[in-house]
Amino acid sequence: MILYLLCFTLLLVGLYGILTKRDLIKIILSASIMGYATNLLLILFAYRNGSIFPILRKGVETMPMVDPLPQALVLTSIVIELGTTALLVALALKLFQKYKTYDITKIRKLSG
Amino acid sequence: MILPLFIIIPLLSAFLIAIVSGKKDNFANGLSIISALLLLFGAIYNFITQNQEVIVYKIGNWDAPIGINLVQDSLTIFMLIIVGLISLTSLIYSRQYIRYISTNWKYYSLFMFLITGMNGVIITGDLFNLFVFMEIALLSTYALVAYGGKAEEFEASFKYAIMGIVSSTFILVGIAITYSATSTLTLAKIAEQIPHINTKIVYLVGGIFLMGFGLKAAIIPFHTWLPDAHSSAPAPISAMLSGVMIKVLGIYAIIRIFYNIFGAPEFFLNIFMILGVISILIAGFLAITQWDMKRLLAYSSISQIGYILLGLGIGSTLGILGAVFHIFNHAIFKSLLFYNAGSVEMTTGTRDLKKMGNLKKLMPVTSKTSMIASLAISGIPPFNGFFSKLIIIIAAIQSGHPILAALAVIGSIQTLAALLKVQRFGFHSENKTEVTENKTSFGMKFAMITLAFLCFAGAILIIPGIREVTLDPIVEVIKNNGEYMNMVLGR
Amino acid sequence: MDNKSGMTIIVKTITRITVPIIILYGCYIIFHGHLTPGGGFAGGVIIALALLNVMIAFGREFTNNWLNINFLEKLESISATLFLILGILGFLISSVFLFNFLSHGELFRLLSAGTIPVLNIIIGIKVAMSLFLVVWVLAGLKLDKGEEL
Numbered sequence: 001m002i003l004y005l006l007c008f009t010l011l012l013v014g015l016y017g018i019l020t021k022r023d024l025i026k027i028i029l030s031a032s033i034m035g036y037a038t039n040l041l042l043i044l045f046a047y048r049n050g051s052i053f054p055i056l057r058k059g060v061e062t063m064p065m066v067d068p069l070p071q072a073l074v075l076t077s078i079v080i081e082l083g084t085t086a087l088l089v090a091l092a093l094k095l096f097q098k099y100k101t102y103d104i105t106k107i108r109k110l111s112g
Numbered sequence: 113m114i115l116p117l118f119i120i121i122p123l124l125s126a127f128l129i130a131i132v133s134g135k136k137d138n139f140a141n142g143l144s145i146i147s148a149l150l151l152l153f154g155a156i157y158n159f160i161t162q163n164q165e166v167i168v169y170k171i172g173n174w175d176a177p178i179g180i181n182l183v184q185d186s187l188t189i190f191m192l193i194i195v196g197l198i199s200l201t202s203l204i205y206s207r208q209y210i211r212y213i214s215t216n217w218k219y220y221s222l223f224m225f226l227i228t229g230m231n232g233v234i235i236t237g238d239l240f241n242l243f244v245f246m247e248i249a250l251l252s253t254y255a256l257v258a259y260g261g262k263a264e265e266f267e268a269s270f271k272y273a274i275m276g277i278v279s280s281t282f283i284l285v286g287i288a289i290t291y292s293a294t295s296t297l298t299l300a301k302i303a304e305q306i307p308h309i310n311t312k313i314v315y316l317v318g319g320i321f322l323m324g325f326g327l328k329a330a331i332i333p334f335h336t337w338l339p340d341a342h343s344s345a346p347a348p349i350s351a352m353l354s355g356v357m358i359k360v361l362g363i364y365a366i367i368r369i370f371y372n373i374f375g376a377p378e379f380f381l382n383i384f385m386i387l388g389v390i391s392i393l394i395a396g397f398l399a400i401t402q403w404d405m406k407r408l409l410a411y412s413s414i415s416q417i418g419y420i421l422l423g424l425g426i427g428s429t430l431g432i433l434g435a436v437f438h439i440f441n442h443a444i445f446k447s448l449l450f451y452n453a454g455s456v457e458m459t460t461g462t463r464d465l466k467k468m469g470n471l472k473k474l475m476p477v478t479s480k481t482s483m484i485a486s487l488a489i490s491g492i493p494p495f496n497g498f499f500s501k502l503i504i505i506i507a508a509i510q511s512g513h514p515i516l517a518a519l520a521v522i523g524s525i526q527t528l529a530a531l532l533k534v535q536r537f538g539f540h541s542e543n544k545t546e547v548t549e550n551k552t553s554f555g556m557k558f559a560m561i562t563l564a565f566l567c568f569a570g571a572i573l574i575i576p577g578i579r580e581v582t583l584d585p586i587v588e589v590i591k592n593n594g595e596y597m598n599m600v601l602g603r
Numbered sequence: 604m605d606n607k608s609g610m611t612i613i614v615k616t617i618t619r620i621t622v623p624i625i626i627l628y629g630c631y632i633i634f635h636g637h638l639t640p641g642g643g644f645a646g647g648v649i650i651a652l653a654l655l656n657v658m659i660a661f662g663r664e665f666t667n668n669w670l671n672i673n674f675l676e677k678l679e680s681i682s683a684t685l686f687l688i689l690g691i692l693g694f695l696i697s698s699v700f701l702f703n704f705l706s707h708g709e710l711f712r713l714l715s716a717g718t719i720p721v722l723n724i725i726i727g728i729k730v731a732m733s734l735f736l737v738v739w740v741l742a743g744l745k746l747d748k749g750e751e752l
Contacts, residue, residue: 011285014281024270031274031277031281034281035281038285041288042291045289045291069297073240083247084247084273084277087251087254091266095266098266099263
């Protein structure tokens with residue numbers, strides 16, 4: 001139970017960072033932290049006590065294995081996060097080119 | 113068995129555009145229009161031949177709990193037709209409009225990824241697969257919103273992307289909790305397990321999903337990204353985002369999850385009703401105060417999403433009928449209004465209503481079609497918007513919520529006021545502009561006239577006799593949640 | 604190779620030795636994707652990192668001469684198209700998308716599991732090219748400080 005709570009705390013740390021930080025790069029890092037927390041949560045849900053990794057090997061008898069599906073999901077979600085983060089970094093760099101700053105309080109052309 | 117083609121065709125054309133195109137966009141434009149046409153015809157073909165049945169397609173021939181399956185029922189076909197229609201007109205419109213920004217094939221490639229993502233969300237029968245396709249659609253829109261390359265556009269895109277990531281993360285957490293509670297990701301299997309698990313978990317997951325998909329649908333407390341993103345994007349993309357995207361990623365996903373899986377719990381329906389009315393009133397008020405034409409239209413989108421949500425929240429047959437019909441109507445007239453805004457922006461170079469003038473003579477097609485769309489969106493009788501709003505309001509009265517009905521009427525008046533402002537200042541004011549050249553091309557006019565015609569013709573969907581084949585099966589799918597599960601699992 | 608761009612001679616020499624080994628390891632991960640942990644994505648990332656290693660050690664210009672960036676961009680799209688074509692082939696053969704139409708072979712053999720190793724190789728190419736090009740493009744953005752907008 002404590003592990004799930006810690007995982008949830010990590011998610012909230014990321015959310016806190018997104019809501020309060022003023023630097024574009026720090027916001028991107030916070031978004032990544034949120035993603036990592038979710039991946040960790042998925043892996044934790046897949047864990048079964050006393051089981052091994054879910055790979056068939058030659059000459060080894062079958063044993064109880066952890067749930068392999070969330071691991072595949074985590075791999076997919078890592079790829080998605082990679083794409084999103086790359087896009088965000090590109091946007092942040094473009095914004096830097098336009099405004100010469102990473103501070104979001106100074107990036108205010110939109111009304112509201 | 114043409115169901116997977118709805119994903120294969122746009123994906124293949126996206127990559128083919130990237131391989132074959134050189135510097136010019138002629139090939140890209142042609143190929144993308146052809147594939148959008150194919151998608152629309154495919155959806156209409158499916159509508160004619162198999163509207164009443166549920167078809168399950170297994171990818172790689174794996175059965176439901178192991179493999180991913182694609183599901184087609186009448187709601188799916190309905191959404192596919194909307195996506196095909198709006199994307200086809202948007203691409204025809206883009207041919208001239210986007211060259212005014214740049215002549216790069218990347219726009220069409222990204223557009224095809226957007227269609228891939230939305231079609232994928234619509235036809236998938238697997239919760240995680242829905243998430244993946246949603247991310248494909250979102251990633252391409254982040255790039256498309258910033259396509260113009262101006263500072264505000266990057267800013268809007270960054271804001272949109274951050275909001276998108278937060279909501280996607282919450283949706284993933286919801287998926288993780290659902291998986292741990294039910295040990296499956298197939299939507300129908302989850303629906304089968306839901307009665308056997310703790311109701312507290314259902315409420316927890318429902319709250320998380322409501323937050324995640326509510327952010328995608330831009331329901332009022334989660335709406336802050338929408339006016340920026342939708343007004344900064346190029347006009348055809350604004351039409352796609354406002355007309356289709358918020359409905360597919362937001363409303364459609366909410367329908368599938370809360371109605372077909374959770375079985376429409378009373379608690380969430382009440383929340384939908386309240387959020388819907390709040391969205392109608394606040395966004396309607398904010399729309400009146402705007403002077404930027406596209407921003408005004410974007411706020412008005414939030415208010416119309418409120419109507420759809422109100423109809424869904426009422427939960428009676430009539431309410432859902434109104435909501436489904438309003439999804440179709442709003443896709444048509446909001447896209448049309450954004451096309452109008454795009455051609456006005458292209459001709460006059462501004463989106464500020466104060467700087468526009470007497471464009472009635474200069475742009476007859478744009479001005480007439482925008483008049484039709486404005487009347488339709490504010491619910492004036494012969495047009496389609498009137499019927500859907502009327503049905504939602506009648507449903508609210510019938511189900512014993514006269515106050516909500518009254519508030520919805522007030523929202524309709526607000527919409528009328530906001531759109532009359534566009535007409536008054538944009539097209540019929542005394543103000544003279546120096547612009548003498550109408551830059552609207554044939555393709556843009558064609559797209560606008562087609563949708564304006566559909567504003568009239570859409571109303572026939574509700575006539576008894578036609579309604580039984582078009583809208584009633586969809587209401588049946590949404591209302592009868594046990595049916596979906598049994599049909600997909602093959603019982 | 605004697606130009607001043609990039610890092611010191613020590614880094615360059617070590618990179619020259621290790622990069623081929625890293626690429627070989629990435630290929631190993633890709634080819635054994637259906638037998639051992641890893642697969643197309645993991646191996647592709649390893650290859651992309653090897654290429655990025657060259658970019659960091661020798662500089663962008665050297666890498667631009669060494670690799671044909673335009674070709675890599677095309678290769679990325681071509682590999683994705685190949686994946687789809689394999690899926691469509693399955694569709695044509697048995698009306699099931701991504702049908703595994705090759706022989707499944709014996710368990711624990713390198714040549715087994717039908718189309719899965721082929722798809723792994725395609726994904727490996729796609730991931731390697733995508734990841735390398737993303738960082739390549741991002742590294743090319745000029746960030747001159749100073750003047751205001």
